Amino acid sequence: MARVRHPPVPLSALEPGRQPQAFEVPRASPRAVPEPRPTRPDRFNSRPRLEPVRGAPVSVTLKDGSSVTLRALVTGSRRDNPRVAETWQRLRTRIPAEQPQTVGALLKLGRSVAVDVLKDEGVYDALGANRETAVTGLALVALAAHSKGKRDEGSVRFDFPRFIPVTDGSDGFEGRDKTAHVLTQAAFAFEVQLDAHQGQGTLLGSLDQLIATFDPRGRGEAVGAAYERVKGAAGSLLPGASAAPYEARPVYFPRPKDLGPQEGRIYDALVRIGDGYEDQSTAEKDPAHAGYAPEALGTHPEWKNPLLPTENTDDAVHGLADRGVTRDLTADRIGAWLGLALFRDPGTVPSIPFDQGPAFDQRPFAPGVRGTLPQYLALESGLLSQLSAAPPPAGPPTEANLLARMDAVVDALCTTDRETLAAYYANFAVRQLSMGVSFGGGPGEAPDFATHQAFARTASPEALKAALHRRVGLIAGEYQLKTLDGLLAQRMLFEPLGKPTGPALRFGGGAILELSTRSGPARLLADAQGATYFLPPAVTARFDTQDDAGRYLRDTLGLPTAEATRDAGRVTQTFEGGTVTA
Numbered sequence: 001m002a003r004v005r006h007p008p009v010p011l012s013a014l015e016p017g018r019q020p021q022a023f024e025v026p027r028a029s030p031r032a033v034p035e036p037r038p039t040r041p042d043r044f045n046s047r048p049r050l051e052p053v054r055g056a057p058v059s060v061t062l063k064d065g066s067s068v069t070l071r072a073l074v075t076g077s078r079r080d081n082p083r084v085a086e087t088w089q090r091l092r093t094r095i096p097a098e099q100p101q102t103v104g105a106l107l108k109l110g111r112s113v114a115v116d117v118l119k120d121e122g123v124y125d126a127l128g129a130n131r132e133t134a135v136t137g138l139a140l141v142a143l144a145a146h147s148k149g150k151r152d153e154g155s156v157r158f159d160f161p162r163f164i165p166v167t168d169g170s171d172g173f174e175g176r177d178k179t180a181h182v183l184t185q186a187a188f189a190f191e192v193q194l195d196a197h198q199g200q201g202t203l204l205g206s207l208d209q210l211i212a213t214f215d216p217r218g219r220g221e222a223v224g225a226a227y228e229r230v231k232g233a234a235g236s237l238l239p240g241a242s243a244a245p246y247e248a249r250p251v252y253f254p255r256p257k258d259l260g261p262q263e264g265r266i267y268d269a270l271v272r273i274g275d276g277y278e279d280q281s282t283a284e285k286d287p288a289h290a291g292y293a294p295e296a297l298g299t300h301p302e303w304k305n306p307l308l309p310t311e312n313t314d315d316a317v318h319g320l321a322d323r324g325v326t327r328d329l330t331a332d333r334i335g336a337w338l339g340l341a342l343f344r345d346p347g348t349v350p351s352i353p354f355d356q357g358p359a360f361d362q363r364p365f366a367p368g369v370r371g372t373l374p375q376y377l378a379l380e381s382g383l384l385s386q387l388s389a390a391p392p393p394a395g396p397p398t399e400a401n402l403l404a405r406m407d408a409v410v411d412a413l414c415t416t417d418r419e420t421l422a423a424y425y426a427n428f429a430v431r432q433l434s435m436g437v438s439f440g441g442g443p444g445e446a447p448d449f450a451t452h453q454a455f456a457r458t459a460s461p462e463a464l465k466a467a468l469h470r471r472v473g474l475i476a477g478e479y480q481l482k483t484l485d486g487l488l489a490q491r492m493l494f495e496p497l498g499k500p501t502g503p504a505l506r507f508g509g510g511a512i513l514e515l516s517t518r519s520g521p522a523r524l525l526a527d528a529q530g531a532t533y534f535l536p537p538a539v540t541a542r543f544d545t546q547d548d549a550g551r552y553l554r555d556t557l558g559l560p561t562a563e564a565t566r567d568a569g570r571v572t573q574t575f576e577g578g579t580v581t582a
Contacts, residue, residue: 057198058130063122070130071199073123074137075191078145087117087142095146095156101357103163103179107349110139132347137190140342144187146180163331164251164354166234166324166363175360181331182338182352185270189339192266204262207269215276217283219294223275223320226298227329234326234364237297238282238289241321247364247379251326251354253333259340267336274332282319289321306386307423309449310430323364330354373479377402380428380472384409387424399476406468414461425456425464432471437478439471477511539572 057069075081078088090113100106114135118124127134146156162175163182192203211220226237232252259267283290297320301308319325334353341350354360361375374396381397387409393401413421429452433445443451444467456464501514501521515522520537565572572579 058127060123060126060130069198070127070134071194074134075141075194078142081141083117083121083138084142084145086120087113087138088145090117091142091146092156096159099159099161101161102352102355103161103182104349104352104355105357106143106161106179107139110143111135111349114138114142133194133343136342136346137194140183140187140190140339144183146183161357162360164327164360164362166327178327178331181274181328182335185274185332185335186339186342189266189270189336190343193262193340193343196262204266207265211269211272211276214273214280217276217279219279220272220276222294222297223279223329224271227275227326229298230300230303230326232326232330233303235300235302235323237300237320237325238292239296239300241286241289247362249362251330251362253330253337253353255333256337263340267340270336270339271333274336275329278319278325278328280319282321285318286321289319292320306383307420307427309423309453310427373399373476376475376479381405383427384424387413387420399472403469403472406472407465410461410464410468414464418457421464422453422456425468426450426453428452428468429471432475435475435478437474439474 057071059067059069060073061067072081073083076084078085087110091110094109094113095106098109100109115124117138118127118134123134124131146160157180158176160176160179163178165175165178188203192207195201195203214220223237230237231250233250234247255267255271282292302310322328338350338352354362361372377397377399381392381402384402384405385392392405409424410421426449429444430447430449433439433447439445443455446452455467459467501516505512511526513524515524517537521540522537523535523540525533525535
């Protein structure tokens with residue numbers, strides 16, 4: 001992803017002389033008619049379709065006695081609207097302090113701050129039936145203002161929650177960029193509707209002009225067609241640029257089916273603007289790709305055959321050469337829908353697709369070994385299945401099962417199809433290298449497909465198996481270590497468990513970390529499925545004195561099956577093969 005993202009549409013007044021003034025206060029129509037109020041159905045798809053009724057703008061009176069229209073009250077920018085500026089300033093403190101974990105939670109926080117600002121202005125009660133529209137509109141515009149600017153400018157963009165993240169290589173900004181996409185699109189869609197219903201429709205009338213501005217080469221439609229072609233699969237839309245590894249479940253948002261004529265016009269325009277922006281940024285920042293053939297977009301070989309060459313993609317790139325661009329486009333589409341949904345029912349934040357915050361797990365392989373070991377094993381198993389018509393085994397794949405399947409593939413292809421085997425190993429090696437795990441330097445750390453392909457073309461079956469086993473083992477070990485480290489860091493905030501007395505050790509598909517605490521030695525254990533358990537000192541001490549301890553180290557007792565419990569002064573820990581009580 002690009003290190004600095006510009007919103008696909010302007011949020012403050014458009015530049016005079018180039019576009020219609022976006023936030024001028026509209027004059028009342030002499031033939032004004034009342035605007036129908038939307039109802040509040042349960043789901044977006046069942047909400048009423050609203051067509052523009054350009055009536056007299058809703059006017060509210062501020063504490064100082066001055067009058068302002070609803071639209072002027074809640075739109076503009078932090079530079080030309082004091083209420084937006086005040087909301088923006090308060091969010092600079094509230095977002096880092098409260099750390100909302102999802103876009104939905106961020107919107108609710110924005111609404112809470114907007115309520116406070118409108119109350120301080122003395123207009124909250126006077127807004128009446130327009131109160132929820134004012135609150136949501138002010139929150140959206142102020143939040144979208146945060147999506148522009150840098151950290152040193154006071155923007156909390158870098159504190160946004162993560163949304164449908166994919167590694168972008170931009171200093172830990174993973175996923176927050178997608179939140180900015182959602183907010184800018186949602187804010188503008190909301191403003192267009194507000195202007196159409198309570199103004200002169202200036203923004204609605206300027207959509208075609210905005211499309212021409214953000215899609216000057218007229219390729220936005222081709223980008224949109226490519227998005228539909230790949231159904232949101234992570235990876236660049238340009239063939240040969242920044243391939244993303246195999247992805248089992250693409251992140252895709254289809255066009256909503258229930259949009260009315262005006263809503264459809266707004267949604268399609270905002271999608272076209274976002275798609276055109278990606279094309280424009282490609283031409284500006286990646287000149288080598290500026291002359292691509294539009295019909296070739298979305299035909300990257302990785303979507304046809306995951307075994308074709310994948311290059312190392314650690315570096316951040318831009319536009320259509322970015323391996324996370326399809327998630328930018330997904331966020332744009334969700335944002336356009338969200339703005340329309342919020343205008344229909346401004347008092348409720350709807351359920352936002354893929355808005356799972358830290359729990360989101362639909363990621364391709366990414367630096368830092370994110371996710372869990374079962375997810376990694378499932379994805380590797382899926383990719384391995386591309387080599388054979390034989391279906392993967394029933395049930396969740398295990399590390400031992402994956403290695404056994406790899407051995408079988410090596411034996412089968414070493415003499416019959418060495419080129420396919422070499423391509424598989426090369427993609428496997430590059431993919432793991434992109435995950436940020438060290439394999440000891442030398443050729444094993446080569447970031448290019450050809451180096452690993454050359455090794456696999458000539459290596460003996462035993463050497464290939466050894467390399468595969470070593471790489472899987474190192475990756476699995478990293479997952480277990482990060483699981484233990486993460487739990488330790490989390491629990492240390494609440495209870496002083498002490499410090500590790502040595503490195504975490506792997507065994508039996510799991511891992512164990514010895515701890516030194518004030519009450520004695522304790523342990524953290526992780527099983528092969530990534531679940532982690534804490535053994536307090538009482539259990540650890542009792543456990544080490546029983547015969548079961550020796551059996552446990554030989555993997556016959558197994559790993560814990562639940563957290564340790566305390567009852568009547570006794571601590572109990574259950575294992576797969578028995579129970580220890582102290």
